[in-house]
Amino acid sequence: MKTIYNISFLAVFMCLMASCKKETLLDGSKSIERSNALEKELKTQLNDSKDGWILFVTPLNANVKSAMPFILKFDTLESKVNMTSIYGKDVSSFFNISAATGMPLLTFSTGTALSAIYEIGSTDVTDYFFKVLKVTSDTITMQPYRKGSSSASEGGAILKMVRNTQPTWIKEWQTENTKLFDQASFFGRYLTAEMTFASGEAFTPLSVAFIKFSAADATYLGANYPTAINNKQAGAMTFTYFPTPATRIDPLSFTGYNSIFFDIYAAASTNALYGTGPATMQRLLKTNYFMIRKINATSINVFAIDKNGKEIVTGKIFY
Amino acid sequence: MLNDMIMKKIYILVLAVVLASSAFITGCKKDTTIAIDEPIDYLSVKKGKWNGLDSLTDSLFKNYGVRVFYEFNPRIIDPTTFYVPAQYDKAKLYTKYVIEKLWLEPLKKNFPKFLSDQKPIEFLILGTYVHFNSISSGLAAGAGLNGQFYRLGMGGADGLAFTKASLRDHMCTLYHEHAHQLDQKFGRSYAYDRVSQGSYYQLNYLTKPNGQRRTDNDAQIDGFFTPYGGFAPEEDFATSVESMIRYTRAEIQTIVAKNPKLATKYQIVYKFYLDKGIDLHQMHDILDQVTSTLPF
Structure with missing residues (x-):
């Protein structure tokens, strides 16, 4: 009796299981559907923002409190992206949207400032293709596909690209038309750098100097330094710092689009020019770049923002 | 006892229905043809305009x-x-x-x-x-x-730099890299590796034992086309190809005359390429000619 009961129970159970619809569980096309829906939304949003999107990139150096803004305007019809950053203004390149691991993959498919800083290796941009995680009308959340080394797991830091609502810092940054690199009076002389930090931390004025390279060295850097290769808006110099009147360090720096930047080149992180020099400046100034607000007769007003667009370093470099 | 009998009948009936329905469900004709799902391309490459x-x-x-x-x-x-x-x-x-x-x-x-x-x-x-x-x-x-x-x-x-000189030079590197490919594909041969065996500079290829920088001429006297060619047999092979694209046949003859080992290796590499359908000396001249027509 009990045996019959057990058998019949099992049989009913088997019937129930056999009649289950399994496709919904095993059907991988759902993932494609989900990805396609996200891709459609991504294209819509990329295309919809007249002033484009702002991607904030954070350096890995913990001393740096600022983030670098990249203003990106996407033309989804031509697959072109116009990029304005501290590295250059209105630089055109191509992008495409493919798929990866169940989500859209936004690829900056030809060389850009983003692939250049990826190669510099000191920010959370650890790839130039990004998995798109979430799309809303004001934020696109994405993640570099790789972490920049073969032993690391997949997927880098979560990055946010926010809709450009023309925040005031953009105007502050883009008003100055004078090019610092052409202003000979600021080069090859002692300058003083004074900073104010939004955090309220104190700052002791620094003795600094902008020193240009020889033509041959400048050509070498222009052909080999990732953010300077073919970048006509980059001017190579050192952002020299004098800890005492008798000692100096000479970090590699560049003037860019209304900017001064001094990144740590990860492949040469122990080198004074490429690595330890810029690291010292980043520790002292709490940023890896300045946006130039105004160039006056004997002073330059500079500032840097954080990943929320808040001005966190305000400075004056003068003689 | 009677109840037991009735219960048993009921259970047998239930069991029969269940088995029959099970057989019916699983025996259903699900599809006229066996559906083979298309593999899902999770990394599909999409290309816009x-x-x-x-x-x-x-x-x-x-x-x-x-x-x-x-x-x-x-x-x-x-x-x-x-x-x-x-x-x-x-x-x-x-x-x-x-x-x-x-x-x-x-x-x-x-x-x-x-x-x-x-x-x-x-x-x-x-x-x-x-x-x-x-x-x-x-x-x-x-x-x-x-x-x-x-x-x-x-x-x-x-x-x-997109200039005639720079692109002509780049072609030497391109043939160098392609030579590595052919080397891997066919093997540069046992005989080739024995010619300069024991005399490779290894990692010190740029510097001579006296600390001075090693020039091409130094390397050629030692039996390699360039200092990097003296690094290891695979680079020896690739720099031979690179040099044949860089220099004329006459220049190559002068270079290989500096060391009989170099002459032997040159013959091996030249023939290796000839057997595959290309005369590297002719290619050198053709590249010179084509470069002269470039619009830079």
């Missing part, structure tokens, strides 16, 4: 059977290799002048057998250089991707 370079690379593929890649995706970049794409304008110039005008077109015209048998079916244009294991490993870890039979990649397109 073509730009000028897309059309150019497509025409090269149709004419020569070599597919040029200037943009990358996880399908192309393997997980242990790191590189960046070239800027669009540079990639376009590179495709037009280096790949088509200086490499594929002269080969097809003059040495079609070599092209059809030995061409890599994929060619990658890199903006800077190849890094292995990490994007931050070395400033220039490798000039090209050459360890794969079907794919050749060249680095440094962004930094390449």
Whole structure:
């Protein structure tokens, strides 16, 4: 009796299981559907923002409190992206949207400032293709596909690209038309750098100097330094710092689009020019770049923002 | 007892119904044909509107059977290799002048057998250089991707000056990288490796024992075309090809006369290529001629 009961129970159970619809569980096309829906939304949003999107990139150096803004305007019809950053203004390149691991993959498919800083290796941009995680009308959340080394797991830091609502810092940054690199009076002389930090931390004025390279060295850097290769808006110099009147360090720096930047080149992180020099400046100034607000007769007003667009370093470099 | 009998009948009835329905359900004819699901392409490459370079690379593929890649995706970049794409304008110039005008077109015209048998079916244009294991490993870890039979990649397109001299020089590097591919494919031979066995400089190839920098002439007297050729047999082979593309036949004869070992290796490499359908000395002259017609 009990045996019959057990058998019949099992049989009913088997019937129930056999009649289950399994496709919904095993059907991988759902993932494609989900990805396609996200891709459609991504294209819509990329295309919809007249002033484009702002991607904030954070350096890995913990001393740096600022983030670098990249203003990106996407033309989804031509697959072109116009990029304005501290590295250059209105630089055109191509992008495409493919798929990866169940989500859209936004690829900056030809060389850009983003692939250049990826190669510099000191920010959370650890790839130039990004998995798109979430799309809303004001934020696109994405993640570099790789972490920049073969032993690391997949997927880098979560990055946010926010809709450009023309925040005031953009105007502050883009008003100055004078090019610092052409202003000979600021080069090859002692300058003083004074900073104010939004955090309220104190700052002791620094003795600094902008020193240009020889033509041959400048050509070498222009052909080999990732953010300077073919970048006509980059001017190579050192952002020299004098800890005492008798000692100096000479970090590699560049003037860019209304900017001064001094990144740590990860492949040469122990080198004074490429690595330890810029690291010292980043520790002292709490940023890896300045946006130039105004160039006056004997002073330059500079500032840097954080990943929320808040001005966190305000400075004056003068003689 | 009676109840037991009734219960038993009921259970048997239930069991019969259940088994029958089970048989019915599982025995249903589910589909007229067996459905084979299309494999799901999780890394599908989607391409929007073509730009000028897309059309150019497509025409090269149709004419020569070599597919040029200037943009990358996880399908192309393997997980242990790191590189960046070239800027669009540079990639376009590179495709037009280096790949088509200086490499594929002269080969097809003059040495079609070599092209059809030995061409890599994929060619990658890199903006800077190849890094292995990490994007931050070395400033220039490798000039090209050459360890794969079907794919050749060249680095440094962004930094390449588009002048006659610079492109002519780049062709020597391109043939050098391709030589590594042929070396891997066929083997440079047991005999080749024995010629300079024991005399390779290994990692000290740039510096002489007295601390001075080693020149090409120093290396040639030692039996290598360049100091880097003295690094190891594989670079010896590749720099031989590079040198034959760089120098005229007469210049090569003068160089190899400096050391009989170098002359022997030169003969092996020259014949190795001749057997595959290309005369490297002729190719040198053709490249000189084609370079002179470039519009820079």
